[in-house]
Amino acid sequence: MKRGRHLTWICEGKIFPKQLDYPTTGVAPSLPNPPSGGLKIQLKPNPGANPDRGFCNQTQEMRRGEMKSGRLANPAANPASKQAHLNWNPKLIAAFSCACKWFDDVAKRALWKEFCRVRAPKMMLDLQSGGSHSVDGNWRALGKLLIYCSGSSKGGLFNNVHIPGHFVYRTRFSRTSGKSFLLPQCRSDVLYVSDPCEHLDQGEEGDVGFFRGIFKSFAMSKVRKMLISRGAQLHPSEVCPYCKAKLWSMLQAKMVPQSASCRLGSYEDCVEYYVCLNGHVLGICTLLPLSDSEASELEDT
Numbered sequence: 001m002k003r004g005r006h007l008t009w010i011c012e013g014k015i016f017p018k019q020l021d022y023p024t025t026g027v028a029p030s031l032p033n034p035p036s037g038g039l040k041i042q043l044k045p046n047p048g049a050n051p052d053r054g055f056c057n058q059t060q061e062m063r064r065g066e067m068k069s070g071r072l073a074n075p076a077a078n079p080a081s082k083q084a085h086l087n088w089n090p091k092l093i094a095a096f097s098c099a100c101k102w103f104d105d106v107a108k109r110a111l112w113k114e115f116c117r118v119r120a121p122k123m124m125l126d127l128q129s130g131g132s133h134s135v136d137g138n139w140r141a142l143g144k145l146l147i148y149c150s151g152s153s154k155g156g157l158f159n160n161v162h163i164p165g166h167f168v169y170r171t172r173f174s175r176t177s178g179k180s181f182l183l184p185q186c187r188s189d190v191l192y193v194s195d196p197c198e199h200l201d202q203g204e205e206g207d208v209g210f211f212r213g214i215f216k217s218f219a220m221s222k223v224r225k226m227l228i229s230r231g232a233q234l235h236p237s238e239v240c241p242y243c244k245a246k247l248w249s250m251l252q253a254k255m256v257p258q259s260a261s262c263r264l265g266s267y268e269d270c271v272e273y274y275v276c277l278n279g280h281v282l283g284i285c286t287l288l289p290l291s292d293s294e295a296s297e298l299e300d301t
Contacts, residue, residue, distance in 0.1 A: 088111070088114075088115055088118070090115060090143060090147055091167070093107055093111055093112070093115065107140065108139070108140055112139035112140045112142070112143040113139040115139075115143050116139055116142050116143050116146065119143075119146050119147070120146060120173060123173055123175075123192055126175070126190070126216065127192075127214070127216050138243055138278060141240075141242040141243035141278070141280065142214065142242075144242050145212055145214060145242045145280055146171065146173075147167055147168055147171075148165060148166070148167055148168065148241075148242075149165055149166055149167075149168050149197040149210050149212070150165045150210065150212065150241040150242070150282055151163040151164050151165035151166065151210065152210070152284065156238060157235070157238050157247070157274060157282075158272065158284045161202070161205055161208065161284065163199050163202065163208065163210070165241070168197060171194045171195065171197070172194065172195050173192040173193065173194050173213065173214075174192065174193060174194075174195075175190060175191070175192050177193045177195075177263050178190070178191030178192050178193045178213060179191070179259075180193075180257070180259040180260055180262065180263035181193055181213070181256075181257070181259075181260045181263070181273070181281075182223065182257065183226075183255055183257050184257075185222065185226075186221070186222040186223050186226060186255075188222065189215060189216075189221045189222050189223055190215065190216035190217070191213055191214070191215050191216070191223075191281065192213050192214055192216075193211055193212075193213035193263075193281065194211050194212050194213060195211070196209030196210060196211045196264055196265075196266075196285060196287065197209060197210045197211070198287065205286065206286050206287070206289075207286065207287040207288075207289065208284060208285070208286060208287070209264060209266060209284070209285045209286075209287045210282070210283070210284055211264065211273070211281075211282075211283050211284075211285070212280070212281060212282045212283070213280075213281035213282075214279055214280055214281065215275070215279035215281070216279075217279075218275070218277075218278065218279025219279075221279070223255070223275065226253075226255065227248050227253055227255070227275075230253050230254075230255075232248050232249070232252065232253040233248075233252070234246040234247060234248060235247045235248075235249065235274070239276075240274075240276035240277075240278070240280050240282070241282065242276075242280050242282075243276060243278050243280060245276040245277040245278045245280075246276065246277055247274040247275070247276050247277075248274060248275050248276075249272075249274055250272075250273050250274065250275060250283075251271075251272045251273070256271055256272070256273065260273075260285075261285065264285045264287070265287055265288050266285035266286055266287050266288060267285075267286050267288060270285055270286035271283065271284075271285045272284055272285070
């Protein structure tokens with residue numbers, strides 16, 4: 001692998017550069033599919049770019065205009081952005097963040113925060129209530145948690161289960177459900193947990209469900225204090241797929257209550273989940289098979 005030419009994304013007349021690595025055999029780097037809204041993305045060499053800083057001339061002008069006018073310093077305060085944010089595509093935010101450092105700075109500072117507030121407004125208000133601002137600075141990770149099922153790879157967190165991660169169109173997170181994943185002495189903590197993302201007919205594993213969640217003010221939670229008091233060890237190699245922080249195993253710490261399997265609709269001894277240092281939760285369970293009556297009701301709906 002050698003360093004490729006300095007390339008530029010051109011999106012609706014605006015230029016977003018990216019330094020790409022690709023084999024010198026002439027194989028072009030792969031790009032995401034263009035969105036359905038008519039947006040066209042073109043990749044071409046940009047001789048006017050500054051490879052040392054990663055910004056092309058046009059992008060530098062945009063950044064200078066941002067500092068002078070202040071319009072983009074806080075996109076959330078821009079009336080135009082308030083009208084447009086309902087149509088935000090998180091895949092595009094991620095794609096342009098990879099292509100442009102300036103856009104990535106704006107996304108980290110404001111776009112992901114606004115996306116989270118639009119996607120789950122009540123949950124965001126609760127996570128930041130009571131003077132808690134633990135989410136600040138990590139909105140991108142939270143945005144990914146809202147829309148992405150991490151799946152599992154062989155030899156990873158969940159043994160030999162191999163199910164690729166994927167985007168999820170819609171997920172319900174519940175604070176009430178979160179209580180079922182906490183021991184009685186920890187149920188004053190606030191935990192939001194998603195409904196399981198079902199992956200059916202996985203061979204010997206049966207019907208597998210992945211779930212994810214987030215603690216409010218995890219640094220001050222009783223769960224964290226109990227993990228430390230029990231001497232729970234962080235996973236030696238695996239990290240959180242959302243923020244790359246180290247992980248505690250709730251199963252190894254013997255902190256998985258039986259109520260978790262009841263809430264998930266899974267076998268009692270087939271629930272496992274982890275919590276990272278930032279309070280993100282990811283877990284797996286083996287789902288109980290539907291009865292004939294339940295299956296027929298689902299087919300009728």
